Amino acid sequence: MRLSVVLFLIAISAVLAGSVTIKSLVFPTETSTSYVGMTPKKPMTLNAFTLCMRVATELPGERETILFAYRTSYYDELNVWRELDGSLSFALAGGTVKFQVPPFSALQSHMCITWDSSSGASTVFMDGRKSLTKTYKQGHTIQPNGKVIIGQDPDNYLGEFDGKQSFVGEMCDINMWDSVLSDSTINDLFTGKRVPRGNVLDWETAEFEVQGQAQVVDRELYL
Amino acid sequence: MRLSVVLFLIAISAVLAGSVTIKSLVFPTETSTSYVGMTPKKPMTLNAFTLCMRVATELPGERETILFAYRTSYYDELNVWRELDGSLSFALAGGTVKFQVPPFSALQSHMCITWDSSSGASTVFMDGRKSLTKTYKQGHTIQPNGKVIIGQDPDNYLGEFDGKQSFVGEMCDINMWDSVLSDSTINDLFTGKRVPRGNVLDWETAEFEVQGQAQVVDRELYL
Amino acid sequence: MRLSVVLFLIAISAVLAGSVTIKSLVFPTETSTSYVGMTPKKPMTLNAFTLCMRVATELPGERETILFAYRTSYYDELNVWRELDGSLSFALAGGTVKFQVPPFSALQSHMCITWDSSSGASTVFMDGRKSLTKTYKQGHTIQPNGKVIIGQDPDNYLGEFDGKQSFVGEMCDINMWDSVLSDSTINDLFTGKRVPRGNVLDWETAEFEVQGQAQVVDRELYL
Numbered sequence: 001m002r003l004s005v006v007l008f009l010i011a012i013s014a015v016l017a018g019s020v021t022i023k024s025l026v027f028p029t030e031t032s033t034s035y036v037g038m039t040p041k042k043p044m045t046l047n048a049f050t051l052c053m054r055v056a057t058e059l060p061g062e063r064e065t066i067l068f069a070y071r072t073s074y075y076d077e078l079n080v081w082r083e084l085d086g087s088l089s090f091a092l093a094g095g096t097v098k099f100q101v102p103p104f105s106a107l108q109s110h111m112c113i114t115w116d117s118s119s120g121a122s123t124v125f126m127d128g129r130k131s132l133t134k135t136y137k138q139g140h141t142i143q144p145n146g147k148v149i150i151g152q153d154p155d156n157y158l159g160e161f162d163g164k165q166s167f168v169g170e171m172c173d174i175n176m177w178d179s180v181l182s183d184s185t186i187n188d189l190f191t192g193k194r195v196p197r198g199n200v201l202d203w204e205t206a207e208f209e210v211q212g213q214a215q216v217v218d219r220e221l222y223l
Numbered sequence: 224m225r226l227s228v229v230l231f232l233i234a235i236s237a238v239l240a241g242s243v244t245i246k247s248l249v250f251p252t253e254t255s256t257s258y259v260g261m262t263p264k265k266p267m268t269l270n271a272f273t274l275c276m277r278v279a280t281e282l283p284g285e286r287e288t289i290l291f292a293y294r295t296s297y298y299d300e301l302n303v304w305r306e307l308d309g310s311l312s313f314a315l316a317g318g319t320v321k322f323q324v325p326p327f328s329a330l331q332s333h334m335c336i337t338w339d340s341s342s343g344a345s346t347v348f349m350d351g352r353k354s355l356t357k358t359y360k361q362g363h364t365i366q367p368n369g370k371v372i373i374g375q376d377p378d379n380y381l382g383e384f385d386g387k388q389s390f391v392g393e394m395c396d397i398n399m400w401d402s403v404l405s406d407s408t409i410n411d412l413f414t415g416k417r418v419p420r421g422n423v424l425d426w427e428t429a430e431f432e433v434q435g436q437a438q439v440v441d442r443e444l445y446l
Numbered sequence: 447m448r449l450s451v452v453l454f455l456i457a458i459s460a461v462l463a464g465s466v467t468i469k470s471l472v473f474p475t476e477t478s479t480s481y482v483g484m485t486p487k488k489p490m491t492l493n494a495f496t497l498c499m500r501v502a503t504e505l506p507g508e509r510e511t512i513l514f515a516y517r518t519s520y521y522d523e524l525n526v527w528r529e530l531d532g533s534l535s536f537a538l539a540g541g542t543v544k545f546q547v548p549p550f551s552a553l554q555s556h557m558c559i560t561w562d563s564s565s566g567a568s569t570v571f572m573d574g575r576k577s578l579t580k581t582y583k584q585g586h587t588i589q590p591n592g593k594v595i596i597g598q599d600p601d602n603y604l605g606e607f608d609g610k611q612s613f614v615g616e617m618c619d620i621n622m623w624d625s626v627l628s629d630s631t632i633n634d635l636f637t638g639k640r641v642p643r644g645n646v647l648d649w650e651t652a653e654f655e656v657q658g659q660a661q662v663v664d665r666e667l668y669l
Binding site: 099100101102124125126129130131132182183184187 | 554
């Protein structure tokens with residue numbers, strides 16, 4: 001019986017070494033109409049967050065490309081950009097903080113951003129590797145009751161999209177938490193662990209509002 | 224005795240955490256004469272394949288470089304290129320499909336290509352990371368009775384090599400299967416697992432026809 | 447009791463899957479005055495070495511940047527550079543050996559250099575990936591009684607720093623051995639294993655001489 005406990009534990013490990021299938025969003029071409037809306041699980045009044053996603057795009061570095069947009073009636077509350085100079089940036093209702101990171105490519109990258117209002121500490125992670133820490137928007141609070149848009153940058157609450165800034169490629173596993181996850185937890189997520197689930201956005205239970213040419217396909221993640 | 228079973232399992236894990244030594248091909252300089260021929264284990268009549276290799280090269284991106292060539296008397300049946308624009312491409316008897324990937328460097332990259340005739344689905348993997356899926360040559364069959372050449376692009380069955388397209392650097396662990404391996408299997412191969420062995424080309428049992436300045440050296444792979 | 451042994455082993459694994467906090471050096475801006483001195487544990491009479499560190503910098507590729515300097519009264523005995531062309535190089539009392547590697551970025555890279563006098567074999571590792579092997583300074587011996595400087599390139603024993611070559615960014619986990627570590631050991635160090643400790647420089651017990659604007663902060667490493 002003691003051995004059976006051990007074998008049970010080993011069996012769990014075997015399962016953990018397998019793979020899971022998740023939904024993935026494909027944006028085949030540049031448009032000003034294709035996007036996917038996501039509904040947060042709770043009001044996005046945020047004094048801290050971790051936002052993660054997996055991204056593959058062959059768009060050249062010399063193009064401003066939107067990776068994530070959360071907008072209320074009044075403001076772009078949280079936009080994530082790949083900038084003209086190839087850097088990764090995010091903006092909280094004005095201003096921006098930039099990180100020089102390796103370029104995105106046809107290969108899928110796991111990317112996370114963390115921000116904490118109390119210190120302003122901001123970092124990005126790509127494929128488990130953590131960036132330098134920068135200070136940005138200390139004391140700020142992200143406002144609730146907006147809309148999360150993937151694939152386009154809304155210039156007002158209802159739309160007005162600019163195709164030149166649209167996302168082209170594949171994006172999945174978009175999860176968001178209302179706290180800063182530890183480095184080791186983010187590394188675990190990169191390597192395929194499925195917990196903790198996002199308490200603001202949870203990819204496994206999220207419902208998508210799919211518009212234009214955006215498609216939802218299946219993708220294997222290995223653990 | 225129950226404990227001994229457990230300790231046995233732990234001992235296996237310890238061995239798996241070790242390293243193996245494999246053969247590696249070094250091409251020291253640009254030539255039109257150095258190459259290594261490999262003999263497939265079965266006729267290369269292929270409706271699907273996975274081709275993997277480990278590559279290190281300091282050649283600049285702005286140079287067309289051959290990474291793998293399989294040619295019959297009539298056609299370049301399967302060529303893998305690093306293109307002028309730094310992208311990775313492969314060509315099946317005419318046409319080409321390109322993937323924007325991170326550049327090769329002095330550091331060894333593990334690279335795989337998968338293709339399936341029934342859907343035309345084509346992907347590349349670098350260091351375990353999977354690319355976007357592209358559609359290419361649906362319904363095509365690769366023809367048998369050709370020659371596998373590493374280091375040069377044969378412009379006919381017997382040779383006619385162009386030094387400007389030759390490979391310079393180190394290449395090893397070239398394996399090929401007549402099916403599309405799963406993402407998790409390819410990730411396992413990247414991390415050093417030695418199974419499944421290639422059923423078309425198997426690096427561990429392959430015999431090499433070494434020509435010109437090409438050298439065969441030993442290289443440690445960690446598991 | 448047998449089970450308790452097993453559970454003990456599992457508990458060890460859990461600890462190994464955790465994280466540790468280590469010291470990290472931050473150089474906030476370009477200066478000719480900020481640096482950190484480190485004292486070796488033994489005289490640096492070296493016929494072989496492995497030198498590892500974790501580096502994050504947003505300095506552009508087109509800038510000569512010092513990563514490590516060991517200088518006696520007479521010579522730059524060991525300098526590690528990121529070169530103008532973005533390559534990584536090291537120099538032993540004259541001459542230099544260069545490796546084309548992926549650029550450093552805001553994301554932390556684990557980097558190691560190995561050199562062995564008997565063969566001259568020189569390699570670099572980034573994030574566990576090994577480079578091509580080059581031959582450099584066969585038969586040479588690094589001389590003792592110098593000074594290890596992080597952040598600046600001393601043009602004589604007492605200083606004379608050039609701000610244009612200074613390091614800006616974050617650096618930590620600088621360890622040095624008087625032998626060439628195996629590929630698998632270097633991969634273990636990359637993934638966070640804390641042994642073997644450096645017998646020439648050991649980050650965990652090192653004392654720092656902190657000058658100028660250089661700061662010592664804490665950083666989480668996950669195992």
